[in-house]
Amino acid sequence: VSPTRRDALKFGLLAGAAAAFPVERAAASLPQWFLEQPVQSPRIPFFAVPLRIPPVLRPTSTVGSADVYDITQRVARVPIVPGLPPTTVWGFNGLLPGPTIVQRQGRDVRVRQHNALSVPLSTHLHGGDVPATSDGHPLDLVQPGRTKEYFYPGLHPAASLWYHDHAVHDTGRNVYMGLAANYLITDAAERALHLPGGPFDVSSRFDIPLTLQDRFFLPDGSIVYPRHDALRPLEQGVFGDVILVNGTPRPFLRVARRKYRFRILNGSNARVYRLRLSTGEPLVVIQSDGGLMPHPVPTGDLVIAESERYNVVIDFSRYKVGTSVILQNVMEEVPGDPFDPAFTRSVMRFDVVADAADRSVVPRDLVPVPSDIRPDKAVVRRTFEFARNGGEWTINHKPYDPDRIDAFPKLGTNEIWTFINGGGGWWHPIHVHLIEFLVLSRTRRAVQPYERGPKDTVLLKSKETVSVAMQWDHFTGLYVMHCHNVEHEDFDMMLNIKVVR
């Protein structure tokens, strides 16, 4: 019997219903598939551009014991990728990274930040021992066209800090667009060590900041902070496939056969690096986030998370003239990184080109860890769990609430804080404002010898628990603690701390 029109209609309806679900699944998956296709910045050759060193900013004036600096946060077009048009950045004085400020312990610094951008900004001195009003709290915003003077007293010992934007919910975008720079502090104890670079000479050819940032470039040479939407949420962090060192893509540096001090800052939004020399020779760590190490720590691999700083000495006198040494990033996989690790494996190349005299030393003893941090005198223990809950980044199951204060440490007291990674496979570099801490313990993997110096950021890998000890010193007021994967921070993995008397 031939099928009737009614039979055909019935079959068509039922078959359509049976096919609808798979087709719907495919339709829902394909846009994501298109987004997840490996994309790549335009071809940028490795080691074709000489390393740029950010200029050291000169004070505008000196008032009493304070040096006064003026900085304008503004849009600029800077040449980054050879052969492509200049890249639009938001920079301190229009630079990527911004100008380096050098402070001498005992001398105060006042920085007048003028916001010439079209968005509100807040400048945080990362690692700074500064009053709450100058800390750059995420809600202490400077509106477009306004200026704020930040006061940085000369309390801090020698260290490599950095200043960057910290505007609530927009730190990721603002830092990605360029608002980050080095802030170096020197002191008498450091000068007495005769480390490479010479006494009080952080701008010398032998003492060089290396600010690592990863960016993704469009074919016209521009960088665009991705839009947050349901298909491509940014919570996991924003990555790039080109590593910039001091704003230079995959650069080279000509060096002499002598020791160099490199001040490495991971200024990336979400990328964690594992640095190694291609020759297998050690990187000698002499300084961590908050100051000099008690002793130099030679290490084959150096893991440096977002916002961590390590100063390392590389002795190029081991190599013959003509040798090239590549600083590699051998981190296999960072959670959320969409790029092939091959793109980010080579950071920069050192070309040994000349002989040189070298009177610098790396003494066996550097500077003892701060004696005021006394875990044995801890009066309060606090525990913070960092996790993803209900689609939000949370600390102790709560997203950031500007009206809530989660800790009231007392001025002058010691505390022990325990950070727990609540799982999900994510990594969280935890940063506490105002203070330095000592890392006491870590589960699942050992505290690395180079993490034994004063720190203000510690990496919490998947399922790890880390305990740190700190003393709440110098200032009362409102500060914050947060994850320094800046997209985690922007999406509320942050809390308020109020230091009280």
Next chain:
Amino acid sequence: MAVSALPSATRSDLRPRPSVLLPMTVRVTAVCSLFGAEAIHTAVISEHINEWLPIGLFFVGLSVTEGVLAVALITKPSRGVIRLVLGVSLGTVALWLYTRTAGLPIGPMAGHVEEVGRLDLVCSLLELLTAIVLLPPVLRTTSNRSLAR
């Protein structure tokens, strides 16, 4: 239009086809198994699209085919439909066995032997069940036709 005016092949298409009498239990089992296999294949479409687009599209096609064949088994279980169901089910089981023993020869995971998972095992068992319940009626019909000649 008169039937005699059509080419012979078309004329033969219009003749009633020999149908297979499927017991209700066989029909229900086969339809449910096919829909079950379709649901499982549908559930892994996203995963396979992200893995390799061609394999994802293959799963879309397979799911749609199984769904449409299940509907055809309900509305018009002709011998052709049953043979198609048998071919698709046994072919998919064979392909599954191949990927679990030798690995697909193409794609980003070429030569990689996949592990047997709970979901794919259930799916293959459903397809095998479909074939097992449909095979006897088809064989019976074929043998009857042979005897009639």
